[in-house]
Amino acid sequence: MREELVLHEDPRSGNCYKIRLTAALLGLPLQRIDYDILRGETRTPDFLSKINAHGRIPVLQVGTRFLPESNAACWYLADGAEGADGVGLIPEDRFARAEMLRWMFFEQYSHEPNIATLRFWLLYVGEANLAPQQREQILMKRAGGEEALRQMNEHLATRDWFVGEAVSLADIILFAYTHVAEAGGFRLSDYPAICAWLHRVAALPGFVAMDAP
Amino acid sequence: MREELVLHEDPRSGNCYKIRLTAALLGLPLQRIDYDILRGETRTPDFLSKINAHGRIPVLQVGTRFLPESNAACWYLADGAEGADGVGLIPEDRFARAEMLRWMFFEQYSHEPNIATLRFWLLYVGEANLAPQQREQILMKRAGGEEALRQMNEHLATRDWFVGEAVSLADIILFAYTHVAEAGGFRLSDYPAICAWLHRVAALPGFVAMDAP
Structure with a gap:
């Protein structure tokens, strides 16, 4: 069973968009939870204790685990996944x-x-x-x-x-x-x-x- | 046949050292060619045309191909490689x-x-x-x-x-x-x-x- 994917993000951030675009190209469903970084919504005690102690987004949640760093999150989604045409986003070579x-x-x-x-x-x-x-x-x-x-x-x-x-x-x-x-x-x-x-x-x-x- | 590995480096750079340390832990032979970045040795026409057009080190040479970015070079060495104890540096999971x-x-x-x-x-x-x-x-x-x-x-x-x-x-x-x-x-x-x-x-x-x- 594939674990549920949740993106903790500010939709204006390109680092967050990378992850949405990767998921879309691979046909992976992704729930989105929005935060306004300009209002400090990633610095609340709740966010720091549950999502990312460093107060930064994006964070990709995979089931109950949390993965910060946008490029690592894109890698996780693409690792072993295939797009609609059967071709993935990580080269075989x-x-x-x-x-x-x-x-x-x-x-x-x-x-x-x-x-x-x-x-x-x-x-x-x-x-x-x-x-x-x-x-x-x-x-x-x-x-x-x-x-x-x-x-x-x-x-x-x-x-x-x-x-x-x-x-x-x-x-x-x-x-x-x-x-x-x-x-x-x-x-x-x-x-x-x-x-x-x-x-x-x-x-x-x-x-x-x-x-x- | 494994292609020859050559590291173009300045030995004082930690970014170059990462690659040497990765190769050493994996038991991979690595030739070293030194450049003094303080004397501009990575900005010569020869370096720019042959090794890296961006004038930066480290560059890992794999046969006749060139790979800049230290962390990508470490990944290349560890991808599919095993250390002396049969355990690699990239997790299976x-x-x-x-x-x-x-x-x-x-x-x-x-x-x-x-x-x-x-x-x-x-x-x-x-x-x-x-x-x-x-x-x-x-x-x-x-x-x-x-x-x-x-x-x-x-x-x-x-x-x-x-x-x-x-x-x-x-x-x-x-x-x-x-x-x-x-x-x-x-x-x-x-x-x-x-x-x-x-x-x-x-x-x-x-x-x-x-x-x-």
Whole structure:
């Protein structure tokens, strides 16, 4: 028997959306419980004691167990699962599997801390409300985000998907914050290979948009 | 036939050491080619065209293919491999495998950017030589690093290893920069459960020290 899957999330977070998109592409049912991070709903004693002592989302609940870290949650869903076409999101080949993880670690190290953070600051916190320490980081994060997009664009210039000949978790995970990067002040039209790839991901069977209910 | 493994590295980097330690615990032979990042040896036209267009190390070379990102390289080595005792570094259980990845993503997101960066700045660049923009980040990185160590210490207070009942890649990867965190100005004696765990890792059969030739 498959254990029930519950996603503890803020629907505006790209890290949460990755997990919903992975589940949708694999046809896995996923219950959703929403929290408003701007109102501190992941810092309540109840959340900290039951869901995640570190006060962060997303958390994927599998039966009675809890898994933080968005990319680990996507891996869990895809590990051993198959999509509607009988093809999974984790490559069978050992080197390709490691290459997929390479782009997943790139996303958490070089992409998310720049692009997702700027989107959060500019779209949800508001530039006028930033602390001086945050304001001082804007230029650095802008440069880091542009460099991440440049590397992605260069990689995609000669291929359709990040790894091998098919979509994998690397594409799903990088799609989440890339497709909304303009809210962080990035101009996606500067990166034509990325734009073409975003369209390929959005055309996948089972695709769901970030704001889908 | 197993393909030849070559590690392109700077031996002072914890991200490179992770890969050496993983290979050593699994008994895998690994050739080493050294670069001095402080002298820009990973930014030469030759390095950029042949090893990694992004100018970063470590890069694991597998035959004629190149794999950047330290944690992806460790995964590649451990995927399907067994140590001397017949036990591998990736758990067999699906949920435990995802939990291992959870700590590997934690390491790249919450640990390395704080603890490894402060070590690099204070030990190799020197506080007097930091750019003003770097100096402004010290307090933030100090707080982020202490929080990462606090979470690790809390997790290890009730168990010997990060995941399940045995050592996994999560331990190897977190060991790399934790055991030298004092060079970044952190006091490990504040974290007794971490200290006990560091001793357990260092006692593993096949363990090699960071400065081993």
